[in-house]
Amino acid sequence: MRIAILGNQGSWYCRELKAAAEARGHQACTLEFRDLAALLSGQSMEQFCCYDADEQQINLNQFDCLIIRTMPPGSLEQVIFRMDLLGRLEQAGVTVFNTPRAIECAVDKYLTTSRLAAAGLPVPATAVCESSAAAMQRFEELGGDVVVKPLFGSEGRGIFRISDPDLAYRSFRTLERTQSVIYLQQYVAHPGYDLRILILNGTVTGAIRRHNQTDFRTNISRQGRAEAYTPTEEEVQLALRASDLTQAEFAGVDLLPPVDAPETRYLLEVNAVPGWRGLQSATNVNVAALVIEYLEQKRNNAGASNAP
Structure with missing residues (x-):
């Protein structure tokens, strides 16, 4: 197989996947989201490409599999384009792993948590809003001790715990001014x-x-x-x-x-x-x-x- 790994150059995970692929006789390379592009023409099939460090164009249509190893932050336009392109690649016959539908759900904490809760699975009490006033109200309702998480994010980045009302107000106001969604979960005491x-x-x-x-x-x-x-x-x-x-x-x-x-x-x-x-x-x-x-x-x- 010809395998593309969408991740960060130098990533341990990308190296592991590349080595595992090559050990089984496959070709593998690492590409980055920022270098993705699509070429459209009414005269031919849509082309998907990426550019390497030397600005050489790589045709994504030639790959059998595309492994998603990261989902970097970006503007709304960038995130939508990435997800659209992954979906179009899948429709063109490339095996995208995980699927774009799964990635779209799992990178969105609100969507994931709401699906789990709707299915009756146990999740911490959660509130999601955009205004600092609403966030302060939910802060009190959640016991005045919450964990604030970015809607998109992983590896614990951007997560913090707040139990001081003044600090909570300043934090929520800052998030509101930066047009962020405010995602709060009741802090759950755990055994470490x-x-x-x-x-x-x-x-x-x-x-x-x-x-x-x-x-x-x-x-x-x-x-x-x-x-x-x-x-x-x-x-x-x-x-x-x-x-x-x-x-x-x-x-x-x-x-x-x-x-x-x-x-x-x-x-x-x-x-x-x-x-x-x-x-x-x-x-x-x-x-x-x-x-x-x-x-x-x-x-x-x-x-x-x-x-x-």
């Missing part, structure tokens, strides 16, 4: 760890318990520490249901056990561009190799279904 369950094609690939004694964020990128974990059947089913609701074939599902209800597992996030570096170091599971093997099966199945 959460759980990450990695799902691939409806199967648990691995699971870890992430500890951080100095920060309420347990992300490995925030100096969290990972240890191998065997999830219960209830945790597995919760993670599978969450990934299914976002239509993510490859997902990192984060669960949080609250101190006051240790048998409960809150769903914090469904990440359709999941990191697995901490999980791999703790479990020795070669995640990149499993991803490439799955894409081989996916392409083979697609070829068989299209055969005359």
